Amino acid sequence: MTQVLVLGAGKIGRMIARLLVDSGDFEVTVGDVDAVALDRVRQRTGAEVQRLDADSDESLCAAMHESDVVVSALGFRWNPGVARAALVAGVSYFDLTEDVATTLTVRELAAHARAGQVFVPQCGLAPGFVSIVARHLYDQFEEIDRVSLRAGVLPKFPDNRLRYNLTWSTDGLINEYCNPCPAIYEGRQIDLLPLEGLEHVAVDGMDYEAFNTSGGIGTLCETLDGRARDVAYRTIRYPGHRDLMSFLLTDLRLSGRRELLREVLEAAVPVTFQDVVITFCSVTGRRGGQFAELSDVRKVYGQTLAGERWSGVQITTAASVCTMIDLHRNGRLPARGFVRQEDVVLDEFLANRFGRYFAGGASK
Secondary structure, X not given: OEEEEEEOOOHHHHHHXXXXXXXXXXXXXXXXXXXXXXXXXXXXXXXXXXEOOOOOHHHHHHHOOOOOEEEEOOOHHHHHHHHHHHHHHOOEEEEOOOOHHHHHHHHHHHOOOOOOOEEEOOOEOOOEHHHXXXXXXXXXXXXXXXXXXXXEEXXXXXXXXXXXXXXXXXXXXXXXXXXXXXXXXXXXXEEEOOOOOOEEEEEOOEEEEEEEOOOOOOOHHHHOXXXXXXXXEEEEXXXXXXXXXXXXXXXXXXXXXXXXXXXXXXXXXXXXXXXXXXXXXXXXEEEOOEEEEEEEEEEEEOEEEXXXXXXXXXXXXXXXXXXXXXXXXXXXXXOOEEOOHHHOOHHHHHHOOOOHHHHOOEOO
C-alpha cells in the first residue's frame, strides 16, 4: 500500500482522499488545522486524519515520516514549506499550484531529490491537464506555429452580472487575474498583461470569452522555447465577465488591495457546486505538408460518487493529481527530480483509473 499524506481538508483535499481511498491501493492521512473539516473528511471518506499546522516545519517533517507521497491541497503560499519538508523527509511531492514563483522554488528543491523522489507541481486542471493535452497535439506537427490553451470553471446557471460563482480558492483566482502571464510571442518568451488578449470562442454552440490569466501555462514556455511562434494560456468565462473584472481591478485599483478584493468577492459572489469545467486546446502548424489546426475540447460536469454530490472542478482537479500519483506509483513518470506535466502521455493519462474522468467529456 502506498502511504499518502494529503495536506488540506477542504473541497479538493476531501475529493483527493475520496478517490484514493476508494481505489483500495492507498492508505490516506489528511492533515489540517481545522478539526471540523477533518471530522468531515474522516466520516465521509474513511481516511485517517491528523491535526497539523502547515506553518510548522517540525510538524510537517514529523507528519511525513512514514509517508511515500505528500500532496499539498493548501493555498500556494504554504507549498514552498511543504516542498522543503518533503525534501528533508525523502517523500515525493505533488501540488496543485498555479503560482509561478512557487513552482520555481519547487524546481530548485527538486534538484536535490533522492533516488526515486519526484517533485511534481501544477497537477491540477490548468496548469496540469491542459499541458498534457497540448503535448499530445503538438507532437503531431512537424513544425509548431501557435499553441493556445484555454480552460474555465463556470456556473451552469449564472444569475449575476459577473456571470460567475466561486468554485475554488479565492486567493488563487485573484493571483491569476492580477499577476503577469508568461507566454511566447513571435518566438520570444515574454510576460503578457492579465485580462488582456480578449478573444471569443464557441463550444457546442455556446459563446464564451477568453483572456490572459497567470499560471495556467505551467512550464510550456520553457518546453517550447525555440519551437513555437506563439504560446499562450487564457481563462474561459461567459461574455462580459472580463470587462467587469477589469473595472474592479484596474479602474477601482483593487489589484493593489488584494485582501479587500478577496473580502468583496467572498461576501458578494456565492459558491456553487453546479458547475461545468471546459478545456479548449488548439495547435496550428505544418502537418503532413499543410498548414493545419488540431483542437481538443472537453466539458466535464459534476456527478455523484459514493452517495455524495461533487462539483466538476473537484472531480477534475482531484483526478488530475491522483492520476499523476498513480503514474508515479506504477513507474510511468521520470524516476527522480522535477517532473513537468507535459512529460506525461495523454493516452496513458486518460487510460488511468483516475484520468478516465476526463475521457467522457471530449467533444468530437
